[in-house]
Amino acid sequence: MGSIKPRDMTVNRRILEMEYAVRGPIPSRAAELKQQGRRIIPCNLGNPQALGQQPVSFYREVLSLVEHPIRIERERRLKTLFNGADLHGLERDDFHSDYVLELSENYLSQLETGMGAYSDSSGPRFIREAVAGFIDRRDGAVSGSVPRSDPEQIFITNGASEAVRYVIDLLIDDESDGVMIPIPQYPLYSAAIKRCGGTQVDYFLDEESGWAMDRNLLDSSLEGARKRGVTVKAMVVINPGNPTGAVLDEETVREVIAFAGDNDLAIIADEVYQENVYDADAGFVSFARVLGRGDVPLFSVHSTSKGFYGECGHRGGYLEIRNAPRIRNTDLSFTDLVLKQASVNICSNTVGQLMMYLLVNPPPENTAPYRRFTHERRKILEDLHDKAVMIRAGFDHMDGVSCFGRTGAMYLFPRLDGLPDGTDDFDYCMGLLDRTGLVTVNGAGFGQQPGTSHLRIAFLPPREVIEEVLPKWIEFHNAYVN
Numbered sequence: 001m002g003s004i005k006p007r008d009m010t011v012n013r014r015i016l017e018m019e020y021a022v023r024g025p026i027p028s029r030a031a032e033l034k035q036q037g038r039r040i041i042p043c044n045l046g047n048p049q050a051l052g053q054q055p056v057s058f059y060r061e062v063l064s065l066v067e068h069p070i071r072i073e074r075e076r077r078l079k080t081l082f083n084g085a086d087l088h089g090l091e092r093d094d095f096h097s098d099y100v101l102e103l104s105e106n107y108l109s110q111l112e113t114g115m116g117a118y119s120d121s122s123g124p125r126f127i128r129e130a131v132a133g134f135i136d137r138r139d140g141a142v143s144g145s146v147p148r149s150d151p152e153q154i155f156i157t158n159g160a161s162e163a164v165r166y167v168i169d170l171l172i173d174d175e176s177d178g179v180m181i182p183i184p185q186y187p188l189y190s191a192a193i194k195r196c197g198g199t200q201v202d203y204f205l206d207e208e209s210g211w212a213m214d215r216n217l218l219d220s221s222l223e224g225a226r227k228r229g230v231t232v233k234a235m236v237v238i239n240p241g242n243p244t245g246a247v248l249d250e251e252t253v254r255e256v257i258a259f260a261g262d263n264d265l266a267i268i269a270d271e272v273y274q275e276n277v278y279d280a281d282a283g284f285v286s287f288a289r290v291l292g293r294g295d296v297p298l299f300s301v302h303s304t305s306k307g308f309y310g311e312c313g314h315r316g317g318y319l320e321i322r323n324a325p326r327i328r329n330t331d332l333s334f335t336d337l338v339l340k341q342a343s344v345n346i347c348s349n350t351v352g353q354l355m356m357y358l359l360v361n362p363p364p365e366n367t368a369p370y371r372r373f374t375h376e377r378r379k380i381l382e383d384l385h386d387k388a389v390m391i392r393a394g395f396d397h398m399d400g401v402s403c404f405g406r407t408g409a410m411y412l413f414p415r416l417d418g419l420p421d422g423t424d425d426f427d428y429c430m431g432l433l434d435r436t437g438l439v440t441v442n443g444a445g446f447g448q449q450p451g452t453s454h455l456r457i458a459f460l461p462p463r464e465v466i467e468e469v470l471p472k473w474i475e476f477h478n479a480y481v482n
């Protein structure tokens with residue numbers, strides 16, 4: 001019998017054409033090499049635990065108890081049994097603290113229905129209140145110049161990606177609708193716009209000024225799009241930047257808000273790296289704080305995937321909406337239609353919701369888990385910074401490599417000058433993978449100024465792996481370009 005020949009069909013052309021380089025041909029080649037037994041170092045994604053980062057203990061303690069509540073009571077009984085007496089080789093630290101037990105119990109009693117049940121589509125109200133409290137504390141909303149965050153304008157989502165899709169799907173009706181995105185950008189944005197048939201409107205970041213935003217570049221990008229008949233609805237700002245690591249100062253955030261206000265644009269503020277700011281003189285400033293009482297529509301997203309938490313697999317995120325637009329010719333607001341989308345998905349996953357609750361409720365200073373929690377947090381962030389410094393130092397030994405801007409987020413995005421004629425950054429990254437096992441993403445996957453070449457590397461592998469692979473990369477590089 002001959003083998004069965006699959007039938008042809010046509011599909012959604014926009015999905016067919018959608019690109020997402022961070023999981024594109026380079027990682028596919030890496031998977032093949034791994035199958036052949038080669039060691040692979042996956043630096044193509046900001047996926048810290050895939051590269052050995054240990055989970056923060058406090059989060060996992062609560063997660064495990066809330067998922068299996070019977071253990072809360074068992075833990076209490078065990079603690080009483082061992083209390084004060086000879087602990088038979090057990091240490092007090094082998095038990096969950098009362099704080100963790102109570103927190104887990106409280107969480108479950110507020111949840112009412114348990115982890116296995118669907119929740120409200122926008123996430124349980126008490127989690128949205130906790131997120132609002134976090135935003136208010138972060139932005140100093142208590143002082144009055146920044147309005148308080150409203151839990152009814154918050155959605156708990158399956159990662160920031162889902163939150164971004166909710167907004168972009170709603171903004172774009174057809175190809176005449178456009179969204180401005182930075183170049184280079186994280187390709188979620190180009191993919192989301194492509195998927196719903198809108199127009200991507202690029203605005204360039206100024207590499208040699210540390211990937212700064214520039215009002216002239218914004219104006220010319222918008223003007224060009226309008227001349228082409230595009231109705232630009234919104235602009236995306238990724239702060240701190242991916243892939244650039246750039247961190248915006250307050251003045252720049254103010255200018256961006258003014259630009260959006262002058263041009264009737266909404267802002268999508270991707271703030272998933274807000275904890276990943278390493279320079280003492282460059283603090284994170286949120287768009288919500290600088291917007292204050294201004295009337296520009298703002299969609300801010302955050303995630304449990306990045307920061308020091310690195311819980312990508314748990315898929316937690318939130319979307320906060322400020323100044324939700326009214327929907328023309330209806331009595332609905334933008335928020336109602338985000339809720340409609342969330343309702344079709346029923347609800348986000350409950351473990352991600354719990355992770356988000358913990359992210360916005362770290363253990364207070366007077367509690368048992370506090371010391372260990374702050375120690376783990378500091379260690380992870382210091383380590384990330386040290387590893388970025390090590391890799392940057394390696395670039396000094398590579399001919400024609402320059403890396404502009406500060407270190408932020410989880411990535412370095414060096415420029416590769418002098419690649420041999422007839423080759424590009426894709427060929428370079430493939431060669432680097434073949435020679436060293438390092439999986440990176442070529443600059444074209446994020447967009448870049450025509451005629452330039454880059455790569456993005458996540459500075460996540462353990463130090464000893466970086467120490468081992470960096471000399472091989474330097475050797476590969478100098479042989480490649482010379």
Ligand SMILES: Cc1ncc(COP(=O)(O)O)c(C=O)c1O
Binds near residue numbers: 304
């Ligand atoms: C800038 C940016 N936004 C959003 C995301 C997606 O985050 P999540 O895992 O929460 O969906 C990423 C992931 O790398 C990112 O870099």
